[in-house]
Amino acid sequence: MTSAPPAPLHDPLPADHGPGRRPNAVAQAKRPVRALGALGPFLRPYRGRIALAGLFLLLAAATTLAFPVALRTLIDQGLVAAEPGARVLQLRDHFVALFAVGAALGVFSGARFYLVSWLGERITADLRNAVYAHVVAQSPEFFESTRTGEVLSRLTTDTTLVQTVVGSSLSLGLRNTLMGTGALVMLVVTNPWVMTQVLGILVLVVLPALYFGRSVRKLSRASQDRIADSSAIAAEVLNAVPIVQSYTQERREAGRFGSATEAAFDTARRRSRVRALLVAFIISATFGALLWGLYQGTQAVLAGRITAGHLGQTVVFIILFVGSVAALSEVYGDLQRAAGATERLMELLAARSPVHDPAQPQALPAVSAGSSVSLRDVVFHYPSRPRQPSLLHFTLDVKPGETVAIVGPSGAGKSTVFQLLLRFYDVQQGEVRIDGVPVARASLHALRSRVGIVPQDSVIFSTSALENIRYGRPEATDAEVHAAARAAYAHDFITALPEGYATYLGERGVRLSGGQRQRISIARAILKNPPLLLLDEATSALDAESERVVQAALETAMQDRTTLVIAHRLATVQRADRIVVMEAGEIVDIGTHAELIARGGLYARLAAMQFHHVGAA
Ligand SMILES: Nc1ncnc2c1ncn2[C@@H]1O[C@H](COP(=O)(O)OP(=O)(O)OP(=O)(O)O)[C@@H](O)[C@H]1O
Numbered sequence: 001m002t003s004a005p006p007a008p009l010h011d012p013l014p015a016d017h018g019p020g021r022r023p024n025a026v027a028q029a030k031r032p033v034r035a036l037g038a039l040g041p042f043l044r045p046y047r048g049r050i051a052l053a054g055l056f057l058l059l060a061a062a063t064t065l066a067f068p069v070a071l072r073t074l075i076d077q078g079l080v081a082a083e084p085g086a087r088v089l090q091l092r093d094h095f096v097a098l099f100a101v102g103a104a105l106g107v108f109s110g111a112r113f114y115l116v117s118w119l120g121e122r123i124t125a126d127l128r129n130a131v132y133a134h135v136v137a138q139s140p141e142f143f144e145s146t147r148t149g150e151v152l153s154r155l156t157t158d159t160t161l162v163q164t165v166v167g168s169s170l171s172l173g174l175r176n177t178l179m180g181t182g183a184l185v186m187l188v189v190t191n192p193w194v195m196t197q198v199l200g201i202l203v204l205v206v207l208p209a210l211y212f213g214r215s216v217r218k219l220s221r222a223s224q225d226r227i228a229d230s231s232a233i234a235a236e237v238l239n240a241v242p243i244v245q246s247y248t249q250e251r252r253e254a255g256r257f258g259s260a261t262e263a264a265f266d267t268a269r270r271r272s273r274v275r276a277l278l279v280a281f282i283i284s285a286t287f288g289a290l291l292w293g294l295y296q297g298t299q300a301v302l303a304g305r306i307t308a309g310h311l312g313q314t315v316v317f318i319i320l321f322v323g324s325v326a327a328l329s330e331v332y333g334d335l336q337r338a339a340g341a342t343e344r345l346m347e348l349l350a351a352r353s354p355v356h357d358p359a360q361p362q363a364l365p366a367v368s369a370g371s372s373v374s375l376r377d378v379v380f381h382y383p384s385r386p387r388q389p390s391l392l393h394f395t396l397d398v399k400p401g402e403t404v405a406i407v408g409p410s411g412a413g414k415s416t417v418f419q420l421l422l423r424f425y426d427v428q429q430g431e432v433r434i435d436g437v438p439v440a441r442a443s444l445h446a447l448r449s450r451v452g453i454v455p456q457d458s459v460i461f462s463t464s465a466l467e468n469i470r471y472g473r474p475e476a477t478d479a480e481v482h483a484a485a486r487a488a489y490a491h492d493f494i495t496a497l498p499e500g501y502a503t504y505l506g507e508r509g510v511r512l513s514g515g516q517r518q519r520i521s522i523a524r525a526i527l528k529n530p531p532l533l534l535l536d537e538a539t540s541a542l543d544a545e546s547e548r549v550v551q552a553a554l555e556t557a558m559q560d561r562t563t564l565v566i567a568h569r570l571a572t573v574q575r576a577d578r579i580v581v582m583e584a585g586e587i588v589d590i591g592t593h594a595e596l597i598a599r600g601g602l603y604a605r606l607a608a609m610q611f612h613h614v615g616a617a
Contacts, residue, residue: 071313472528
């Protein structure tokens with residue numbers, strides 16, 4: 001898994017898929033039922049409703065099959081009574097009986113429709129939720145090889161296909177299977193001689209339909225993949241519209257999206273062509289079968305072998321039967337489409353995060369004055385770059401309450417240290433401990449509850465200022481949120497917003513300045529009040545005033561806890577107890593600002609460059 005190159009969505013397959021990992025597509029195409037069988041666990045909770053829907057389905061099918069029998073009695077008995085008065089009465093009775101059959105059919109069909117549609121909607125909702133919850137819990141490695149737009153497309157278009165199947169095709173299929181079998185049985189019982197011919201037609205129609213169905217499935221999967229491609233492009237570009245426009249790339253981006261949708265159209269067109277061929281073939285075959293049956297029947301009536309009523313009944317059974325076969329082949333196409341979509345969803349569900357909770361998590365000890373951190377001889381490379389270690393024999397101990405600044409050139413591995421402390425990745429060698437417990441032995445929830453992070457690029461959710469800060473501790477009261485905002489020097493600017501704390505901040509906080517976004521992000525971390533704080537100072541230059549408040553906010557945030565800060569500012573490094581200087585994944589020096597400057601090494605050079613403008617200010 002670690003050495004796999006960045007791969008398309010279907011690659012994060014479960015380990016339990018065995019050595020073959022990705023089953024051959026042709027072999028898969030032979031197993032639509034198996035692919036749909038994966039929906040079993042989603043159907044199981046609704047056994048009662050499914051049984052009820054099945055009951056109504058049976059009743060509706062039985063009523064439909066009773067109809068030709070009632071018709072035969074109507075023709076043979078209602079029309080042949082000797083005396084005209086009695087004939088009228090008998091006819092009326094027959095019509096009442098026919099109406100009763102029709103009304104029952106209506107009620108049963110309505111009930112079945114409601115139950116089955118309900119199931120379709122319910123299962124789609126459950127499936128969406130399950131896939132989403134699963135994807136959200138994946139480690140960053142998953143998102144390195146999966147485009148978010150693609151996941152979104154799976155969540156919408158693929159689940160909609162599944163909904164079509166569960167909410168209609170499946171019941172249509174069952175009903176037609178029942179009706180077709182019922183009609184066939186009735187035909188055998190009422191005229192065994194038609195049987196052989198009908199069976200012959202059945203074979204003729206079903207075999208090619210099965211063949212076509214398979215290619216529909218493959219093409220369907222391909223067209224869903226193309227739709228996912230275009231969604232992925234759209235999601236990426238819509239998130240970067242200002243950049244796209246500033247580089248005047250709108251036309252090119254529209255073109256790129258256009259090619260993806262054209263590719264989707266093209267596979268959909270090919271799929272439709274196969275299905276159209278299927279439909280044309282089935283309708284012709286159905287029609288032929290019907291005429292053949294009729295011809296045989298009329299001959300039999302002329303020869304006096306059967307009554308007119310018998311012929312009428314046979315004709316209706318034949319219509320029912322071939323109608324079912326035709327509907328089934330259509331349903332088969334739908335099932336094949338949904339099987340492709342289900343496979344994709346199941347692959348997403350089967351993706352196992354390489355970082356997961358240990359079987360028996362070790363509890364983290366209670367701490368009062370901040371957490372202790374220890375990295376021992378850590379060797380780490382990102383899964384996608386097995387040959388390029390990002391940390392090499394990295395050893396660092398941080399005492400509770402200490403503030404340690406990490407500095408170093410770009411790409412030195414500073415952020416990587418944070419990633420490992422949050423256990424977004426597991427190390428290949430060495431050990432990372434927080435409060436004496438190896439991070440791999442603690443539960444992810446317990447570990448991450450202990451760590452607060454203020455990233456370089458502040459993340460703002462498209463909700464109010466209040467809710468954005470409350471994200472740090474969802475159960476916090478409004479007063480606690482306000483206190484955190486005050487501590488982060490965010491209270492004044494928030495109250496000056498049009499609706500104060502209730503102001504909607506726009507998607508990704510587009511309605512705030514950079515410094516304001518950072519202070520919201522700091523307030524969030526202060527509210528969480530973690531014993532270990534990881535600060536990634538923003539490199540983007542803020543104006544002097546903004547810089548001053550952000551710095552003040554950060555200083556409040558660092559109080560009474562252990563802080564690791566990726567430092568870009570002179571004020572921060574001067575305040576730190578120790579400064580760790582990193583280069584190419586290794587620690588090259590540790591000391592205070594004065595000590596490191598005095599040594600005149602990498603730090604002195606970095607300081608001369610990086611802190612120059614701050615020192616001057
Ligand atoms: N997800 C990733 N997959 C593969 N390689 C990565 C990943 N993230 C970072 N790297 C690589 O790991 C090395 C260390 O990166 P890191 O982000 O820790 O550097 P940094 O010191 O924080 O840099 P900067 O100051 O520019 O943010 C770099 O060579 C980088 O290219």
